[in-house]
Amino acid sequence: MSLRVFVPCETTALSLGAGDVATLISREAEARGLEIELVRNGSRGLFWLEPLVEVDDGTGRRAFGPVDTADVASLLDSHFGDDHPLALGPTDELPWLKQQQRVTFARLGVTDPVSLNDYRATGGFDGLHNALELTPQQLVDKVKASGLRGRGGAAFPTGIKWQTVLDAAGAQKYIVCNADEGDSGTFADRLVMECDPYMLIEGMIIAGLAVGATQGYIYLREEYPLAHRHLDLAIARAEAAGYLGNNIQNSGRAFALEVRLGAGAYICGEETSLLESLEGKRGMVRAKPPLPAIEGLFGLPTVVNNVLSLAAVPSILRDGPEHYAGFGVERSRGTLPFQLAGNIAQGGLVELAFGHSLRELIEDFGGGSASGRPVRAVQVGGPLGAYLSPAQFDTALDYEAFSAIGAVLGHGGVVVFDDSVDMAEQARFSMEFCVEESCGKCTPCRIGSTRGVEVIDRIMRGENRDANMALLEDLCDTMIQGSLCAMGGMTPFPVKSAYTLFPEDFQRQGGEA
Amino acid sequence: MDETQAGVPDTVETIVTSLKHKPGALLPILHGIQDHLGYIPDDAIPVIARALRITAADVHGVVSFYHYFRSEQPGRHVVELCRAEACQARGARALEAHAKARLGVDYGQTTTDRSITLKPVYCLGNCATGPSVRVGEHIKGRMDPARFDRLVDDLTTYKLELN
Ligand SMILES: Cc1cc2nc3c(=O)[nH]c(=O)nc-3n(C[C@H](O)[C@H](O)[C@H](O)COP(=O)(O)O)c2cc1C
Ligand code: SF4
Ligand code: FES
Numbered sequence: 001m002s003l004r005v006f007v008p009c010e011t012t013a014l015s016l017g018a019g020d021v022a023t024l025i026s027r028e029a030e031a032r033g034l035e036i037e038l039v040r041n042g043s044r045g046l047f048w049l050e051p052l053v054e055v056d057d058g059t060g061r062r063a064f065g066p067v068d069t070a071d072v073a074s075l076l077d078s079h080f081g082d083d084h085p086l087a088l089g090p091t092d093e094l095p096w097l098k099q100q101q102r103v104t105f106a107r108l109g110v111t112d113p114v115s116l117n118d119y120r121a122t123g124g125f126d127g128l129h130n131a132l133e134l135t136p137q138q139l140v141d142k143v144k145a146s147g148l149r150g151r152g153g154a155a156f157p158t159g160i161k162w163q164t165v166l167d168a169a170g171a172q173k174y175i176v177c178n179a180d181e182g183d184s185g186t187f188a189d190r191l192v193m194e195c196d197p198y199m200l201i202e203g204m205i206i207a208g209l210a211v212g213a214t215q216g217y218i219y220l221r222e223e224y225p226l227a228h229r230h231l232d233l234a235i236a237r238a239e240a241a242g243y244l245g246n247n248i249q250n251s252g253r254a255f256a257l258e259v260r261l262g263a264g265a266y267i268c269g270e271e272t273s274l275l276e277s278l279e280g281k282r283g284m285v286r287a288k289p290p291l292p293a294i295e296g297l298f299g300l301p302t303v304v305n306n307v308l309s310l311a312a313v314p315s316i317l318r319d320g321p322e323h324y325a326g327f328g329v330e331r332s333r334g335t336l337p338f339q340l341a342g343n344i345a346q347g348g349l350v351e352l353a354f355g356h357s358l359r360e361l362i363e364d365f366g367g368g369s370a371s372g373r374p375v376r377a378v379q380v381g382g383p384l385g386a387y388l389s390p391a392q393f394d395t396a397l398d399y400e401a402f403s404a405i406g407a408v409l410g411h412g413g414v415v416v417f418d419d420s421v422d423m424a425e426q427a428r429f430s431m432e433f434c435v436e437e438s439c440g441k442c443t444p445c446r447i448g449s450t451r452g453v454e455v456i457d458r459i460m461r462g463e464n465r466d467a468n469m470a471l472l473e474d475l476c477d478t479m480i481q482g483s484l485c486a487m488g489g490m491t492p493f494p495v496k497s498a499y500t501l502f503p504e505d506f507q508r509q510g511g512e513a
Numbered sequence: 514m515d516e517t518q519a520g521v522p523d524t525v526e527t528i529v530t531s532l533k534h535k536p537g538a539l540l541p542i543l544h545g546i547q548d549h550l551g552y553i554p555d556d557a558i559p560v561i562a563r564a565l566r567i568t569a570a571d572v573h574g575v576v577s578f579y580h581y582f583r584s585e586q587p588g589r590h591v592v593e594l595c596r597a598e599a600c601q602a603r604g605a606r607a608l609e610a611h612a613k614a615r616l617g618v619d620y621g622q623t624t625t626d627r628s629i630t631l632k633p634v635y636c637l638g639n640c641a642t643g644p645s646v647r648v649g650e651h652i653k654g655r656m657d658p659a660r661f662d663r664l665v666d667d668l669t670t671y672k673l674e675l676n
Contacts, residue, residue: 015654047641184597187638263579280539282578342602347641
């Protein structure tokens, strides 16, 4: 066989030059009369090694990285030899990958994302075929038995949400995939959509079968152009192959799917705001109840689930709920794809069963900070998540353990800062972000965050520090108690953790760095 | 983006007609218009309102709610700098100061030669290899002041080649 060469077509790899590397590999191979088959796969998620090029001469895949355009000629001259300085050995043996528990992300970077054949050859649509043999109630029961909880942030049991929609009366029901992924430090949804889009499509079809919905929407943030392209392509191919449409695999069941783009508003990740936006309105948060499960899109019963929640479904239906529930601890079952980001030496996607420690994630997988300086603070769970200090790194990665220390796992984003961080600046940014992104419906959030920025500015200038610290505390409490949604209600979490764990940063003299 | 003024109403009309039957058609229509024209002209608003049977104030309210939609023609390139936490941890604040000084503009403004409009963005999902910058469909990682200057040079040189 000719040599197969894999170069990722995925945002982070491309952001580091994978596109040029791919072009150059083709050109240089041709110049040498070397026959290769160039495959544009997804990323394996080892971002510090991107562009990560793999080759397969029939004996298994071997990795090279990070590959710069300047390395291409020597790679070809060495025939991708194991003695090339960038050689990393067999991909599957890379410890960083081998020590993960990749369930949802088993296919990540292995396949060509938009190839239906690749998808089917790796167990794709097996879950759907099983689902077509089951009743809606049996499907909902499988998801309940898996213990899956929503991966978008609130960790609500997915099976119970589906049951509510199944039981609700409605001539039309909807499956809405929340692909707004607005949290800084997160990219797992993006990786699903760019690198394994059929898995999300399959999960949504199964959700439709389970609750009796025939229309699905993926609400995708505008900031993800490549995910958009891959999803549209995958949907068109899935339609052509009879996985979507009026007669799914000749079962007589129907499901249609469409991508809708957001327009740069963090609040549209909140499910009711998202529904308003899908209806063509401003993304103003709705009061709950009614729950979207009862009165959702256009007032009809709607499942709103995160990308990762829906992406977990095909494997639950293929391998059985017991297999999925076999991972994890206590009430946190299955796996969570953690995303190592910020100032981290070995950033990327780490899928693990719940129950490992934050320290393992940051030190063993992450290899500490990228700058080589000591890690000082870590923000877990996006911009509304608390900052943690190294003293808390032994906390177990499960929903309850995090909530016990006033923190959240959220969507699994882990953002690392070294000791050059100014935590008063970070607290100020949290408030500033809330000013920018508040939907404006309630006063504590809309006005409180503006006041928050001003108060922190005064503290940073050293004006009436004690009085202003007391004011900041009051303000945080008002926001927590008086906000309609978690935007205003949780913005104080990072702020409070910053001044509680790092008080010295709030006590500098004005102007002192 | 090079439609003549005379072409604008036709473009808007065509997009509105092709999308107005979709449930929740407003955002798809606005995206369609901005994709084609680079912004949402004021003249488009009554056309959209009539087609969707809502008020012009409703349409305007939606356009102004979303950071992505703009009511004015941007520069030839829109450069978005990520301001969010993971990029901050890699030096986004310094990059931001450099970019504003280099281009001589603040966020939301366009350089005097109309080549670049600078915008903030909150996360591009490229958070392990920041600071991140987006130009159109392209996202660039590990941006620093020197690479930013090269990027700007490339973008402005391209403009000269076109003319
Ligand atoms: C301000 C705010 C932003 C949110 N952003 C997102 C998001 O980007 N993606 C997401 O899936 N959920 C987000 N959520 C959570 C959703 O409201 C909702 O809980 C989730 O979509 C439900 O799906 P799940 O049960 O599968 O997690 C956000 C919530 C709030 C309050
Ligand atoms: S807390 Fe903020 S974002 Fe949430 S509803 Fe109130 S104003 Fe809107
Ligand atoms: S925080 Fe900048 S790309 Fe995510």
